[in-house]
Amino acid sequence: MSDEAGPTRMRAATTWEQVVETTFLPLCLLGRLPPTRVQLPEAPAPTGTVPAWWGTCQHMLLTNLWVTWSDAFRQHDWYETVLQGWFVPPVDSLGAAQVWTHTLATCTALLTVRAPCHPATLEALTYVVTRLEASTVFSASLQACQDEPHAARRDIQWAEAAAQMSALPTRVANVYGPQGASAASVLDPYKAWVPLLAVAMVQHLDESNAELIAVLLARLARAGHVTPAFWEAAAPYVLQQSGEAWERIWHGMEERVCETMLLALLHMWQERMECTPYAYPVAKDERAPGTEGRAFLTTDAMRYAYSAYRMLVLVAGAADAPRWSWARLGTATDTATYAPLLCVSVAAWAMEADGIESLAALLRGWSDVRRITRASLAQEEGITTLVLVALRYVRDAPEAVRTHATSPAILRGVAAHMEHHHPAFRRLGMLVAEVLSAASGVERPLRFPDTVWEGRGDGRETCRVLRALYDRDGPLWPSQDVICWEMEKRSTTPPPRAPAPIRKSPVTVALPRRVPPRPLVVDLESEASAPPLPAMHALALDDESDDEVYDEVYDEGDTSLMLDAALRKKAKVPVYIYELVPLLRERDYTANRLALKHAETLIRRKTGWGNEIAEHAVDVAVALASLQDTYDLCAFEERRTRALSALCIAAPGPVVDCLYEQVFSPHYALAQRLSMLRAVAMAAQEMAGLPVVEAVAASRQGAAWATERARAYGSEQLTQDARTRPREVVQSTRIAAPTAPWQVRPTVPFTQAAAQAFLFPLVRRCEAALQHGSRTYAGSDATTSPPVLAAVLHTLCVLCQAGRNAPFFATRIAPDVLLFAERLSSHKDTSVVEAAFALILVVLDAVSEAGSAHLLAREQAPLLVRLQSVAASQLAGHDTVESSAAAVVLRISEMQEQVRQALLSL
Template sequence: MSDDAWPSCLSTAATWEQVLEALLPPLRLVDYVPAAYAATTREAPGPPGSVPGWWGTCQHTLLTTLCVTWAEALQRHNLYEQVLRGYFVPDGPASLAKARVWTHTLATCTALLTMRAEYHRATLDALTLILTHLDATRLLCYTLQACDAESHAARRDLQWMEAAAQMSALPTRVANVYGPRPASHALLDTYVAWPASLAPCIAQRMSLATAERLAVLLTRLARAGHITPAFWRAAAPHIHDKAAWARVWDACEDRVHETMLHSLLALWQARIEGTSFARLVAQDERAPGLEGRAFLTREAMSYAYSAYRMLATIASEAEAPRWSWVRLSGTSTVVYAPLLCMAIAAWAMDAEPKDSLEALLRIWSDPRRLARASVAQAEESTTLLLMAVRCLRDAPEALRAHATSPCLLRGVAAHMEHNDPTIRRLGMLMAEVWSAASNAERPLHFPADVWDGRGDGRETCRVLRAWFDQAGPLWPSMDVVAWPEAPVAPSAPPERTVVPRASAPVSISLPRRVPARRPLVVDLSKETMADITPMESDDDSSEEEREDANDTSVLLDTALRKKPRVPVYIYELVPLLRERAYAANKLALKHAEPLIRRKTGWGMEVAEHAVDVAIALAALQDNYDLRAFEERRTRALTALCVAAPGIVVDCLCEQVFSPHYALAQRLAMLRAIAEAAQEMAGLTPFDPGVASRQLIEAATARACQQGEAQLVQHGADKARWQAVRLDATPAQKAAPSWSVKPTVPFTAAARAFIFPLLRRCEAAQQHASRTYAGSDATTAPHILAAVLHTLCVLCQAGRHAPFFATRIMPDVLEMAERQSRHTDASVASAAFALVLVLLDAAKEAQRLIVQAQAPCLVRVQSVAESYVAARPGGALERSAAAVVLRISEMQAQVRQALLGL
């Protein structure tokens, strides 16, 4: 039978008998024919135990065609769930046929989850049932089995690469489709834990034969952001095969190595932080002689050994020196616990210990790093170096070679010259320990009062010395820490009866009013009878009425005064908005937003008429004092921007700088663009001025906090910092509010929002005052300030868009730099706000920005410094000061990173 024979039978089945004849025979291939129909079902279309190539096409046809028509009939005959599970997720004893069915299911689900709006509700209900029973562990095992059965090597590799990409992207696709649906929380919770469900199976199936394939899957998971501490938490009890993990490490790239190690270190950091021996001196060990009672126990050392063993298993092939993973430059905010530092140092010293010790000594003795390091960071680097020295305690000649080296002497001197007494004692401790470990003839000893007593790091140094002087092996306890029971996975949603729904949108218009029926019998009083008695004047009037009945002008006037009909299609909004009538304008504004949102995602109706509707809404004037006029118009324009962003946003940006509109109309268009961007990004829509003010306050607060944190690190500047401290107002956290799922995420449409507004504003400024008087009104200060505030909102919402830091940000930053020189204070303040929001949004790419946009940043910084120096104390000067502080901080951090500090 040809590849499209069975799918065509499924799509053309017109009767119940034809449906059964097309559905049931293929189920014999996976032993899933219902018992009630086993006797009447004909033979399978192929040899038993094999799955033809048209199975995936059958799955797609079943979901998109047959379920739309026959889902209700299948439920009445108790075949709905059994047929779906047989075609997609058959259970029972494992076999090659079922393995191939599961791989087809993965490809079909990926294809259907890509374009959700094109499918019927019955298709999505069936897809929900399949995703509920799609077990991650069985899927991975079946996919490996199906790939092993493929004899052609190139085809086998291609099949596995496609399956790995689909498995890693499945949680994101499910979240994109089912996120706006309120009844899908259980399914979303299941797929949030999807990578953690894959982790135990990956660790259990890890072997030399499967290492290269699982390396491809791990690479995909790392790129998708699924290699997290929760992933390693689920895989940790099953990580044993060191040779297989070494092959995985060789097959992965450096970015994957970094993701794996940082998430693994974060897991152990979180686990050690929850114990009583997370620090060298616990809170309840402040009394003399009690310090280190928890830290020096065998249980604590078992935690350090377990972390070391896991690092040595997964990253045994990491290149030496390995200290770059710890990030000792002083810029990292993460300070590892002492037990984790011991594990990291032992793992790093496994590869070329002498070179690793020399590299760590250079880092520890760097005066520039120590000058900006906190006490916790100094303890971290000292603990690492002590563990490295302890690893070489049996080779004193290697330590003796560095005992009098300039590197060690410079480091000890830098520590002893520090202002903090704790850091000074750490340097003296290292000097004594190194002298004793290298078997010097006259070991170095500082006076006893340096170590005895309380405070200023004495307890910490005594605990470190006691740990270093412990006799016996490197690891007193080699017992692996047991992992607690994994949290119970969210239960599957309860089974429910799925009823197919209509594919057309349901109207939310009110029912038509019908007047009450007039009574047939009415009692007439004498006064009423007298009123209706015919008079002479009545005869005359009746003749006039009979003559007026033939007058066509009266009939035409009656037709024009007829009440307008509620719009049902998008094109019906345009004449209502353009008509100069109270009833028509009121009806159009009332129904514009609900109608547009109902039509969003259904065909091309909105896109075909979006420009006409947008121009009609923008040109509408409140001539009749309609209730909530501006709010309704803005919401309708926002709905249009969400439904067709590529068309409507460019049109509105063009109209903003057209001289035919009033100020209120231009501000409404800018407000609609900003609210649409916030809605598509999952944020609560605010007015652009309010939203940008919140972003500015949050960015200013973060810049001040980071600057204050750097000042606090130096004791001499503490009093000065307290004298000039600025109160930072925390930004309000916006919660996503959805009415209709946007057709595309804002990260994909950010360029369609930002670049049209940017280019139209630049063109308007270049051509202002060239055609006729008054043309420069389109670039008035209040319009420019509103445009800059709108760009603040757009850039904040689109900061995760592709190429934001390389394509979008340079152009916006250049415009903000030009506007910062504007003579009007509101425009300059908005320009500085835009610069501050841009730098705060692109925090992850600050090195690229500082290097590529250095001239522009210098110009902005000079203008901001001139404002601060000339007129200190205002809102404009506050924004300018925050810009100067942020740019200086970025330049300093990039300079330190380039120097390798």
């Protein structure tokens, strides 16, 4: 048999001898003939390579020959020998490497749901798939491509191999995933396919194959496989390499792909640093006076920072200046939040490329008034660390610093910081202004009083630590040793708490006092001289109103009750807004009942007239929120929620943010927090003209509608029937009776107040609670419990539904909300995950319905890729989560397709 001609066609093999000859003759080209086999006539000598028809023969072997003769091969103990020789031989020659490339292509072609395989074919395919190792597949494909002499053919061959290696885990999951637990042995090895592929790429990386590896990296990044886990596996080997090969990789990829890789690398370091006590200037155990910064300023902390800096220099050292935009830290619309220790690494990496220009770009972002208005405290701490570390690099150029320190933009930024409502935010702005003035070299630099920095609380400790970082003498990196990656162990579960000791009952020394029982027979003659008892009359409760206040019947001649009658005042129906506060705060049944019954009606009647509500809105809101049902009042929760909702409509600016602040305060019960969130959701629905529905029901209803529209994109049948089939409306329950009709219009349209008054404050306060709550005060874990987080997500879902027509919804509101939902989509509680995916789906649906899907997909491509990856990982979860996750994948795919079609039409 010649090398050019193919083997005998499988369909022509009618006898066992023909099958054996057809199967074993090609194996002689690799020298893989089994020793138990007799010598074949005219057997070709080993050539070390395989011809081009090998892949076609593999496909015919599995789909044709194996269907008929697999049992015969098993009887002769040649089943595994043939499959190993044809598909997965040991890679000891170029021919064996070429066989692995053909095997990869054959498995990719057969692993598809649209073409079901014969059971014998599927069994053999499973045998081959379970023996495909990522490192062997990569090294064999790389060796086969490098041996190709024609450059164009080599590029095409490697592009196909890269696409197949990237898609193999997904194809295996599509075929074996529906089989459930029976396919665990096949699916489990492919969970670590991408990390093992990353390790193989880094181990084989050099300047000769950097361009080929760049193609595979770009393919993995577009498919969403370049995640923090990818860099977690590759980091130990990257830190031991030089930067020449990575520079060629960086120049060989597109800008968006480079940005995706860099963001995944930063997220990996963020997750790793958050597990250490060095991530923040004030650690959790540094609450005593004078203990702040003991971990953040140590040599071990700087080793972590230097390791991240070293990896950034190696991987992204060829990025153009200024580099802030690569890390999503350069403009006012960026929402990335990194730990201050990681910001030290990012600042050191960014300032290496044209430090003056990088400093100017960073100061423009720091002084942007829009960023100051929308940023959270964690983001402000991060950008403050960036500015201080950047100023360390330009200490020798005070003239350049003076040019920026006296610019109008910097002065506006300092003024915006000073006008911020959060004291810690103001102090961070004052710290930057003071350090910037000192670094400019002026004769009389700006200096605030020492009382601003001394003491505890309101960001004082953080400012002192960051100033110590800036003022520290010597180089930024005291040691240039990277961390020992293998010795680091990340704890994912907290240590078990010791059981609390059981308190014994107190010991008493007094004997119980015995009270004699009442006599059954009473002598009435001895009480004849006693004064007559006052007459007792029944109260005539002829109406059902609970507004009337009745006095107890007593004898006018009895002087013992005169003082009580003088001190007792009748509760009156409130007429002014300020009269509600004392009634709500009073510990009296009648006062609380009157205030709750008339609060909503009074607030609605006063809306739009004068400044009475604006002056007392916050006091009334706090009083309503802190009210407890001590006296078991009728319709307590409904009346309180409706009153808070009316208050939110009358004065959305101060009231809504006040309620958000109370929700994440540790002084409230769960029912009170949920009541406040329900009130905000009801107010948003009423202001937007939507029917007032419970937040959870409205969120699920919106997710159901969005899921139906997403399925219409993925299914042709649903697309044809979408206009004729009525929508399935999720059954919802109203919180109480329909809302009273408005006598006047709301003072502010909801589209105008949606972003600044409703959406952004809730997102920022919840992020602050998640990051700082557990290490600020005791009992703060209740503010971020799963019921609260799920209620916050459902409330955001309602707010996004009502505010989908708000200005800049797709470009400003949607990215922030999606980034917040992405953070909570990996929560351990199923209700939180369900609410997060419902929020993601509603936001994406609102953007798509508004015709702005291409804008979001083009500007937030890495975010959508991460969301798609997270949604794909939830497809095997709870039924509700699985439905929403599938709809998210379909909706993002639709948006990406729109961008692709727009690019193709250019």
